[in-house]
Amino acid sequence: MKVSFKHHGFTLLESLLVLMCVTVSLIVPILGIKSWKEQTEVSLFFNQLERKIQQTHQSAIIEVNDSAIDQLIVPQRFVFTYYHNGEHRQDIMEVKAPLKLRSSEKIEFLGKSGNIKEIRVIKLEDHLNKKVIEYQFQLGSGKVIRRERAL
Numbered sequence: 001m002k003v004s005f006k007h008h009g010f011t012l013l014e015s016l017l018v019l020m021c022v023t024v025s026l027i028v029p030i031l032g033i034k035s036w037k038e039q040t041e042v043s044l045f046f047n048q049l050e051r052k053i054q055q056t057h058q059s060a061i062i063e064v065n066d067s068a069i070d071q072l073i074v075p076q077r078f079v080f081t082y083y084h085n086g087e088h089r090q091d092i093m094e095v096k097a098p099l100k101l102r103s104s105e106k107i108e109f110l111g112k113s114g115n116i117k118e119i120r121v122i123k124l125e126d127h128l129n130k131k132v133i134e135y136q137f138q139l140g141s142g143k144v145i146r147r148e149r150a151l
Contacts, residue, residue: 038098042128045099049078050144052093053122053135056082057142060109069107071122076101098128107137114142125151 010018053069059082060067067082076095083089095101103123109116122135130151135144 038128042099042126045095046133049093049122049135050146052078052080052091053144056080057109057114057144059083060111060142061114063111065111067109067111069122071101071104071106073101073104095124098126100125100127102132109142115140116142127151 056067056069059065063083063086065083067080070079070081072079078093078095078101080091080093081089082091101123102125103121105120107116107120107122116137116139119139120137124133125131126133131148132151134147134149136147137144
């Protein structure tokens with residue numbers, strides 16, 4: 001009597017190899033998306049910060065009332081105090097990782113002129129891009145200059 005073995009299907013090794021290829025092809029894009037998301041969040045934070053600085057500065061000029069930016073190292077946040085349509089407002093902006101606030105000076109804009117009382121700096125560390133970002137306020141105009149350097 002003749003015994004024949006007919007194999008149908010895949011071996012265990014072939015199945016594991018296919019499973020590994022599928023897993024790698026799914027993980028690589030997910031890691032890329034996570035990195036892109038972090039980069040986008042950092043960029044968005046700086047855009048929002050610059051808009052809030054401008055809004056606080058313009059409020060002092062338009063509303064003819066002093067406005068201010070408080071920098072709090074603990075907890076990591078900015079507090080923007082300004083007037084809008086005669087109403088006193090306070091907005092809080094949290095500084096989250098990978099960013100770290102390194103300055104704690106209060107920046108005050110004088111009502112009507114928008115000038116600052118003293119030269120002040122906002123200093124942030126961006127650990128994602130390995131940079132230090134500084135916003136320096138010019139005396140007499142309130143103009144803001146952004147500087148970046150390596151961490």
